[in-house]
Amino acid sequence: MDQLKATDRIVILTGAGISKESGLDTFRDADGIWAQYDLEDVATPQGFARNPKLVQDFYNARRRGLLDPDVQPNAAHAALARLEQTWPGEVLLVTQNIDDLHERGGSANLIHMHGELLKARCLDTGEVVAWHDDITVETPSPVTGTPGRLRPHIVWFGEMPLEMERIYQALATCGLFLSIGTSGTVYPAAGFVQEAAVHGAYSVELNMEPSAGRGLFDEAIHAPATEAVPAFVERVLARAAA
Numbered sequence: 736m737d738q739l740k741a742t743d744r745i746v747i748l749t750g751a752g753i754s755k756e757s758g759l760d761t762f763r764d765a766d767g768i769w770a771q772y773d774l775e776d777v778a779t780p781q782g783f784a785r786n787p788k789l790v791q792d793f794y795n796a797r798r799r800g801l802l803d804p805d806v807q808p809n810a811a812h813a814a815l816a817r818l819e820q821t822w823p824g825e826v827l828l829v830t831q832n833i834d835d836l837h838e839r840g841g842s843a844n845l846i847h848m849h850g851e852l853l854k855a856r857c858l859d860t861g862e863v864v865a866w867h868d869d870i871t872v873e874t875p876s877p878v879t880g881t882p883g884r885l886r887p888h889i890v891w892f893g894e895m896p897l898e899m900e901r902i903y904q905a906l907a908t909c910g911l912f913l914s915i916g917t918s919g920t921v922y923p924a925a926g927f928v929q930e931a932a933v934h935g936a937y938s939v940e941l942n943m944e945p946s947a948g949r950g951l952f953d954e955a956i957h958a959p960a961t962e963a964v965p966a967f968v969e970r971v972l973a974r975a976a977a
Contacts (some may be wrong), residue, residue: 736911736937741975746817748927749830752916752943753960757836758806765774779892787872787883790878794887795869798852801834802867807969811915811964812840819844822976828954831917831924833889848924854888854896863888882964887890895921896923906930907914911971919946928952941967
């Protein structure tokens with residue numbers, strides 16, 4: 736990381752591991768959400784077409800869990816917000832998470848590439864609206880008033896993640912790429928480290944354990960996010976102050 740300059744862009748990818756310490760279930764752990772549900776049933780357009788009630792109920796439960804007062808941003812979220820606010824260059828946060836903990840933790844320059852749980856999308860117009868309540872198969876779209884034409888604003892398997900052009904432009908011009916709390920198995924996000932590296936970025940993995948792509952990173956720190964991320968942010972900000 737010695738070549739990092741204070742004017743360099745930093746791109747950060749986060750996954751479920753950063754939110755786990757805030758009390759949210761991960762998807763891919765042995766006891767995670769995909770061990771309890773078949774993703775084909777609740778996280779694909781085909782599953783939604785077959786059984787919209789099952790899909791709506793699944794995301795209603797996730798939404799209610801996120802809105803639990805005990806679920807709050809943790810020290811890792813706060814540290815990334817501090818990095819964005821303090822680093823002289825641009826800090827772009829790209830999250831695979833559908834929760835709003837980064838925003839509540841203070842981050843502002845971020846992309847939810849897999850959508851947002853606290854938003855809903857009109858099936859007729861594509862318009863996205865803020866949404867904190869349950870959605871049923873009878874819920875009218877607030878855009879058109881038509882019942883049953885509202886879906887969670889979530890990118891399902893088989894759909895294109897959001898803002899990919901902006902993400903790849905940032906990866907091609909960053910000096911530092913961080914991957915935090917992600918398994919390294921879900922593409923296209925799992926390929927971001929290679930995209931950044933081919934353009935000369937220094938890459939660091941911060942994870943509880945080695946990810947599937949550990950060998951692609953210049954450096955790895957394996958510890959809980961609430962320990963690893965604040966310490967690493969201090970290390971990065973020390974370069975700006977030097």
